[in-house]
Amino acid sequence: MEILGQLINALPGSVAQGLIWGIMAIGVYVTYRILDVADLTVDGSFATGGAVAVILILNGCNLWLAMLIAFIAGVLTGAITGLLHTLMGIPPILAGILTQLSLYSINLKLMGKANQSVNVNQTDLLVSLRWVKEFAFHNPLITVGIVLIVLIALLYWFFGTEMGCAIRATGTNLNMSRAQGINTNFNKVLGIMLSNGLVAFSGAFLAQYQGFADVKMGQGAIVIGLAAVIIGEAVFGKIFKNFALRLLSVALGSVIYYIVIQAVITLGFDANLLKLLSAAIVAIFLAIPYWKREYNAKHIRKPKGGKVNA
């Protein structure tokens, strides 16, 4: 009973974190599912978003403007990866790793140190974990929830436009896209930019929520993003067919991920092993479609009834 009480007590915090990371996971969805590219820039751009927002806020910048600039900073990191891939012919995974590595230095330079705190008692913030159990409008669950819905609506609109359709076509079939006059390189870059903009935006939220930005805050972000995408599809895939609902399922996947992690910690799991656990879970989920194919190839079903001819 005590454990259950602890869990319920921690639930609002887990959900808030899940929603914030959900924005990041939607960014991962854009590259991983729509563009069919595994982009590792996110580990760096997530921290970039946090760093940019915290520095701007500490310098008295308007909060929403700081969020917008964090988004733009993320877009620029995506542009670097995209150009490394399309202009310099570097495979996308490696291009992402190169950007991610260089962003570590850039984030350090931005903040001047590895960790920059921003105190909610001294500075106005959009979200803070202190308010997570308050019955008020500035509760992060409400703020992030509303932003999430607005973002999903914007993405739903965007991927229905001519430009958005071109990105989707590029992710589905390069030959067809070029034959239909779509500049596939341009659209790859555009998709990676948008994705990292969302990731940095999410990082900007998390930095405020936890009260600091850290150069390592994005470490393993890609794994959490993939976990959210996979959990969302596994849980809601059968019922959510519409594109907007799919994006929502990714965000909900992230919430589920954080609730499960919280539960595991509450049950006494060594918190130092969490990243190992996350990686193992994602690896297994990524393997399932492959294992299914392998299994079906080896276990050929016997025809039902009747004699086999010849």
Place this chain on the structure above:
Amino acid sequence: MLDIKNVEKTFNPGTINEKKALNGINLHLDEGDFVTVIGGNGAGKSTMLNMVAGVYPVDCGSIVIDGVDVTKLPEYKRAKYLGRVFQDPMTGTAADMQIEENLALAARRGNRRTLRTGITAKERKEYKELLKILDLGLEERLTAKVGLLSGGQRQALTLLMATLKKPKVLLLDEHTAALDPKTAKKVLDITEEIVEKNNLITIMITHNMADAIRVGNRLIMMHEGRIVVDIKGEEKKKLTIEQLLSMFEASSGSQFTSDKVMLSK
């Protein structure tokens, strides 16, 4: 008008895999010309089509469409002038997108893609009417994912997409080869209908000699990167498969070496 002049292409030059794919191709086609292309494996048929489409750059020579030199334009820019259907039914459509979305993508070929809606209500109605012409029941499945369609349906849809926005040149790379005979005939019938209606310049590669003779107003045969036989108009109408084979032997000094062609006599 399509003008292919002295086009040459060598793959993997300077390596053990060096392959001279095109050895000085010259071809001039005017409005309404429908040329069928036959030839053995490795004769350079697909390479010629890919050169026109800009899949890879030419080594030398030039390609001019309606007075515009497209030799140096990248594939996606040339797409403005070209409609293409590929041998593999998977290649021509986006499997994860809906039938109507695929058509809408094709309708915007050559246009700048803006933030306007990707498909309008008016287009949906038009597509429904257009799909009825195919007579494959696709008009009732506008929002179905293309990945759910059969090879023949996808090929017919690709053909419609290739000509939705009238191209200057239609390139068909054995577009019926992967289909069963009945579906292949249907797709070919639709092809002829569309080409005639739009008076398109068309290049069609085929392995079926009977089709090559029956369809279009000109026939070329390729061998080792060259056009070795070129027959037009009345002469083409009277052509027989036996004549075609002996012409090939005379011009190339060898037997026709494609099993597929022999079987489809």
